[in-house]
Amino acid sequence: DTGVSQDPRHKITKRGQNVTFRCDPISEHNRLYWYRQTLGQGPEFLTYFQNEAQLEKSRLLSDRFSAERPKGSFSTLEIQRTEQGDSAMYLCASSLGQGGSNQPQHFGDGTRLSIL
Amino acid sequence: GENVEQHPSTLSVQEGDSAVIKCTYSDSASNYFPWYKQELGKRPQLIIDIRSNVGEKKDQRIAVTLNKTAKHFSLHITETQPEDSAVYFCAAPSGAGSYQLTFGKGTKLSVIP
Numbered sequence A: 001d002t003g004v005s006q007d008p009r010h011k012i013t014k015r016g017q018n019v020t021f022r023c024d025p026i027s028e029h030n031r032l033y034w035y036r037q038t039l040g041q042g043p044e045f046l047t048y049f050q051n052e053a054q055l056e057k058s059r060l061l062s063d064r065f066s067a068e069r070p071k072g073s074f075s076t077l078e079i080q081r082t083e084q085g086d087s088a089m090y091l092c093a094s095s096l097g098q099g100g101s102n103q104p105q106h107f108g109d110g111t112r113l114s115i116l
Numbered sequence B: 001g002e003n004v005e006q007h008p009s010t011l012s013v014q015e016g017d018s019a020v021i022k023c024t025y026s027d028s029a030s031n032y033f034p035w036y037k038q039e040l041g042k043r044p045q046l047i048i049d050i051r052s053n054v055g056e057k058k059d060q061r062i063a064v065t066l067n068k069t070a071k072h073f074s075l076h077i078t079e080t081q082p083e084d085s086a087v088y089f090c091a092a093p094s095g096a097g098s099y100q101l102t103f104g105k106g107t108k109l110s111v112i113p
Helices: none
Strands: A003-007 A009-012 A021-022 A031-037 A046-051 A055-056 A065-068 A075-079 A088-096 A113-114 B004-007 B009-014 B020-026 B032-037 B045-051 B056-059 B064-068 B072-077 B086-093 B102-104 B105-112
Touching: A003 A088, A003 B086, A009 A021, A021 A088, A021 B009, A046 A065, A046 A075, A046 B102, A075 A088, B004 B086, B004 B102, B009 B020, B020 B105, B032 B064, B045 B056, B045 B064, B072 B086
Parallel strands: A009 A113, B009 B105
Antiparallel strands: A003 A021, A021 A075, A031 A046, A031 A088, A046 A055, A065 A075, A088 A113, B004 B020, B020 B072, B032 B045, B032 B086, B056 B064, B064 B072, B086 B102, B086 B105
């Protein structure tokens, strides 16, 4: 499978715990995006990487959230001290980076986070 | 930032009829407009996109039209089939030079056999 891969698919944790999700983009894609989707809503942008550089961050991304893409390949999203409101589907997408133009973003299956 | 409005929120059509979903955007500098289809419990799947230098793009039964002056774009699905039933999202870049997408709230399309 050469699509965007996310792990785990589901995560259930108690409030206050830390969680980490992983995303493996399509191999030749140098742009990687994290979105969050709640029931009945469209995806909401969280952050974006061009290679290993984190270039855009949403105001939704509180200081409890941190994302990394250390070698410009896979990325991790960590949420510290989880809260009930963090329950959502966390989606990763990737795209080619060609000049200054938007390129099609391809999504993974997501990690569904449930906070008890 | 960009504001994307999508209508209708739900749409029911008879199999074989056409379906049209409309979106408006606020930032006149936006130049890329994708449409995604999301089936229940699955990933958003890119079905078609359009750039601001063209007014229409077709791919088999799916077409997208763009009116830059009015800042709206529409998804047209002809000869609908039950497997077209899903939630459809439009999106636009969140400002000039941004690669992040702002999504509409989605349209739940039901195709009745």
